[in-house]
Amino acid sequence: xxxxxxxxxxxxxxxxxxxxxxxxxxxxxxxxxxxxxxxxxxxxxxxxxxxxxxxxxxxxxxxxxxxxxxxxxxxxxxxxxxxxxxxxxxxxxxxxxxxxxxxxxxxxxxxxxxxxxxxxxxxxxxxxxxxxxxxxxxxxxxxxxxxxxxxxxxxxxxxxxxxxxxxxxxxxxxxxxxxxxxxxxxxxxxxxxxxxxxxxxxxxxxxxxxxxxxxxxxxxxxxxxxxxxxxxxxxxxxxxxxxxxxxxxxxxxxxxxxxxxxxxxxxxxxxxxxxxxxxxxxxxxxxxxxxxxxxxxxxxxxxxxxxxxxxxxxxxxxxxxxxxxxxxxxxxxxxxxxx
Numbered sequence: 359x360x361x362x363x364x365x366x367x368x369x370x371x372x373x374x375x376x377x378x379x380x381x382x383x384x385x386x387x388x389x390x391x392x393x394x395x396x397x398x399x400x401x402x403x404x405x406x407x408x409x410x411x412x413x414x415x416x417x418x419x420x421x422x423x424x425x426x427x428x429x430x431x432x433x434x435x436x437x438x439x440x441x442x443x444x445x446x447x448x449x450x451x452x453x454x455x456x457x458x459x460x461x462x463x464x465x466x467x468x469x470x471x472x473x474x475x476x477x478x479x480x481x482x483x484x485x486x487x488x489x490x491x492x493x494x495x496x497x498x499x500x501x502x503x504x505x506x507x508x509x510x511x512x513x514x515x516x517x518x519x520x521x522x523x524x525x526x527x528x529x530x531x532x533x534x535x536x537x538x539x540x541x542x543x544x545x546x547x548x549x550x551x552x553x554x555x556x557x558x559x560x561x562x563x564x565x566x567x568x569x570x571x572x573x574x575x576x577x578x579x580x581x582x583x584x585x586x587x588x589x590x591x592x593x594x595x596x597x598x599x600x601x602x603x604x605x606x607x608x609x610x611x612x613x614x615x616x617x618x619x620x621x622x623x624x625x626x627x628x629x630x631x632x633x634x635x636x637x638x639x640x641x642x643x644x645x646x647x648x649x650x651x652x653x654x655x656x657x658x659x660x661x662x663x664x665x666x667x668x669x670x671x672x673x674x675x676x677x678x679x680x681x682x683x684x685x686x687x688x689x690x691x692x693x694x695x696x697x
Contacts, residue, residue, distance in 0.1 A: 361385050361395040363425065372428060373413035374476055376593035377668045383425040387451070388432075393504060393536055396427045408697070409536050411481035412453065414595055417694040419668035429480050429536075434460060437541065445499050447541045450480025454487075458575070467548035467571035468497040471557075474582045476589060476596060480537040484528050485693065486521045490578055491554030495521040499541040506534055523630075524600050524693060532695075550574055556581060585656045593662030594653065598675060599633040599690040612686055633690055634658035636682050650674045672696065 367384035370376055383405060387393045393409075400407040406424040410416065413428075431449040434457065438445045444466055448457050454477050458469045471492035475482075483501055486494050498521070501514050520527040528535050548571045552558040560577040561569050569577075587594050609629035613619040616639060620632035637643065638657035645652045649666035651674070653659040660671055679690050 361387075361392050361399065363396075363399060367426070369413075369418060369422065369426065372410065372426075373416045373418055374589035374593065374595055375417060375662050375666075375668070375671065376589070377418045377662065377666070377671070379418045379668065380421045381426040382421070382423050384428070385425065386428045386430040388430050390431075390504070390538055392431075393427070393429075393538070394509075396425060397504075397506060397509075397536075400425050411450065411478035412476060414476035414589065415481060415485065415694050417595065417668050417671060417692075417696045419672055419696060422697060429478060431480075431538070433539075442546050444544050444546065445541055446544060447539055448479040449539050450478060450537050452479040454478055454482060461542075461544055462572050462575055465546060466544040467546070467550070468492075468542065468544040470571040470575040471551055471554075471578060473575040474579045479540050483519060483521075483526055483537060483540055485524045486526050488524070490557055491551045493521070495519070497542050497544060499543040501537055501540040503528070503535040503537045506536060511538075523603070586659060587653055587655075587661060592653075593664075593666075594659050595694045597633075597658045597693055598660045599637070599658060599678075600693055601630050601633045602636075602688050602690055603628045603630055604688055605629070608687065612688075631688065636686055636688060636690070637678060640678075640681050640685055642678055642681070645674075647674060652678075668696075 363383055363385045365383055367381045368378055369381050370378040385396055387396060396407055407427055408422060408424040409427045409429060411429050429451040431451040433449040434452060435447050436444060437447050446461060455474050457479055458473050461469050471490040472487065475487055475489060482494050495516065498516050503512055503514060505512055528537065550569060557577055560581055561573060566573050606627060606629055609621050620635040622630045624630055634657045642652045643657035644654040648670060649663040650670040651661050651663055653661050660675060675692055682688055682690050
């Protein structure tokens with residue numbers, strides 16, 4: 359067996375919160391064969407297999423009594439190029455931001471708004487990652503996944519993935535699919551999305567009137583670096599709560615009391631509220647309880663100041679949820695997967 363299985367491994371280096379819990383067993387998959395070996399190992403020894411990527415969307419609240427399989431497969435290849443549209447495929451273990459930078463270096467546009475998001479390529483479709491007006495579904499060209507129930511490989515189209523806001527079929531059927539590689543349809547001619555947030559303003563401040571995709575990526579990186587802490591320095595999982603969808607009537611009632619409410623109209627008539635605004639308005643920004651806290655610059659980010667446990671972070675998140683529910687009658691949903 360080529361798969362190297364280790365016992366009692368700390369997962370602190372493998373989750374961006376830096377929570378120190380133990381995995382009963384741990385291995386890294388560098389090929390499809392490694393994934394199959396890990397699943398077979400789990401069946402033979404009757405131990406669950408938990409597949410992780412970059413660990414940037416995990417909140418670990420206890421030791422993991424499983425074989426934790428970290429996807430470490432690498433490889434990027436062009437599948438088709440008609441001179442204007444390029445389909446590019448990346449293995450699940452490719453780190454996301456370096457992959458985005460690779461596509462930009464090849465003169466390809468489409469992923470620039472998703473720059474500097476932590477995690478891996480394989481994890482990106484799980485929750486349909488998005489930022490600054492672009493989501494994975496907007497550039498998605500398919501993926502290949504292993505069905506853990508049948509052992510068969512399956513190629514998924516855009517429609518079959520059932521993408522929604524921070525959601526997908528793979529999140530709806532947890533534990534069934536192992537995403538092996540993902541395909542993206544990118545453009546040689548840039549079709550830039552500059553309307554969301556401060557992107558256009560940042561480009562103007564930089565004196566850039568006719569931005570390239572690389573200019574947009576660099577602007578977004580500078581914005582994110584100002585607002586979001588580096589997980590290597592301060593443990594965090596990025597945005598901890600989803601922006602809630604509420605009725606137009608509820609949004610109007612809140613706005614009547616708080617005229618500065620940040621809200622975006624949706625095609626179905628609902629309103630998407632800025633979770634960060636709700637949390638900040640409720641006074642949680644910069645809050646700290648022992649080593650679990652809310653970031654001082656971005657209320658949407660929970661942070662580990664050093665030795666916070668997953669349970670301490672979860673308790674803080676639940677206190678925030680309760681307060682927002684009581685204060686605004688809005689339910690916040692956590693983004694990270696909890697174990």
